[in-house]
Amino acid sequence: MKHLTHLLIFLALTALTQLGGIIGWLSLPVLRLIRRPSRWQQTGLRGAAFLLIYTLSVFSFVPTLAQWNGRVPLPCFASDVAPLQAANVGYCLLMRNYVTPATQTRLLTVARQVREVHPDSTVRYLDANFPFLNGFPLLPHLSHNDGRKVDLAFFYQRKDTHEPLNASPSWLGYWCYEQPQHPKEAACLGKPSHLRWDFDWLQPRYAAYEMDAVRTRTLLQLLAADTQKVLLEPHLQTRLGVQAANVKFQGCRAARHDDHVHAQW
Ligand SMILES: [Zn+2]
CATH class of the missing domain: 3.30.1380.10 (Muramoyl-pentapeptide Carboxypeptidase; domain 2)
Incomplete structure (x- = not known):
């Protein structure tokens, strides 16, 4: 069930943003370092950390890589x-x-x-x-x-x-x-x-x-x-x-x- 949820999130982020799924997948080791006794708190903090990593990626390395690709x-x-x-x-x-x-x-x-x-x-x-x-x-x-x-x-x-x-x-x-x-x-x-x-x-x-x-x-x-x-x-x-x-x-x-x-x- 957990893997299916991750796959669906990956596909949705890929369809919506092209790179969001890959950024999420690459961030998983960092996100897993966040541990909290409350499941909701842990999910919320991991979600916020992903959004931060994602936003930094959008404005930092993605434009540079895209330029090499002609965009x-x-x-x-x-x-x-x-x-x-x-x-x-x-x-x-x-x-x-x-x-x-x-x-x-x-x-x-x-x-x-x-x-x-x-x-x-x-x-x-x-x-x-x-x-x-x-x-x-x-x-x-x-x-x-x-x-x-x-x-x-x-x-x-x-x-x-x-x-x-x-x-x-x-x-x-x-x-x-x-x-x-x-x-x-x-x-x-x-x-x-x-x-x-x-x-x-x-x-x-x-x-x-x-x-x-x-x-x-x-x-x-x-x-x-x-x-x-x-x-x-x-x-x-x-x-x-x-x-x-x-x-x-x-x-x-x-x-x-x-x-x-x-x-x-
Ligand atoms: Zn059009």
């Missing part, structure tokens, strides 16, 4: 020279913010260009790639496996005052859907798929916000001019006037792209 982390927090950051710091902590050096350079250039047009605006990224191994998928995105794919958040504003928002309404940055303005514009009407999530029950939480069409259009135009492919729902391609051969619809048997944009270089 670099995107910045967790924005600065004047790099106006790009994670929509949620969890993407950095889970090591889901790695890209190739070329992708990092191109995305940072796009982020700087956005800021030239819209001062004080910061481009926010969601899931990118893991630090190692081409072909290792970053679930649930099967294609984020080569360091060249990055999901980016839209820009948002308050619906009532149109005041720009410098964050995503949803804490993950995903699942705050910009619905088609007319139901007949919905791309997958009558074609339900378990791979296309609508999360209708979540949408009332974000009712006070809407996509900032002006800033999002700037971002999408820059991406369309720079990337190999951009995935965006057709109703947003039309509404924002972003139409190019490399701006595509992902189809109905995949996640929606009207809560974020997928860019690949």
Whole structure:
């Protein structure tokens, strides 16, 4: 039972963070030094020690090793020279913010260009790639496996005052859907798929916000001019006037792209 629990934790950490399972396994000799008469106290202290070792690893040796493998982390927090950051710091902590050096350079250039047009605006990224191994998928995105794919958040504003928002309404940055303005514009009407999530029950939480069409259009135009492919729902391609051969619809048997944009270089 104990071995099965350890295996399940290892698999979950590997799926979520790629290296978390290995870091946990390598830390076991250290964690076993922690002994307490109370089982709960011992488990709690070992868990806290693992989190400390894990966090130190994320910010110390993992970026160095990843660089040898041709991957670099995107910045967790924005600065004047790099106006790009994670929509949620969890993407950095889970090591889901790695890209190739070329992708990092191109995305940072796009982020700087956005800021030239819209001062004080910061481009926010969601899931990118893991630090190692081409072909290792970053679930649930099967294609984020080569360091060249990055999901980016839209820009948002308050619906009532149109005041720009410098964050995503949803804490993950995903699942705050910009619905088609007319139901007949919905791309997958009558074609339900378990791979296309609508999360209708979540949408009332974000009712006070809407996509900032002006800033999002700037971002999408820059991406369309720079990337190999951009995935965006057709109703947003039309509404924002972003139409190019490399701006595509992902189809109905995949996640929606009207809560974020997928860019690949
Ligand atoms: Zn994507």
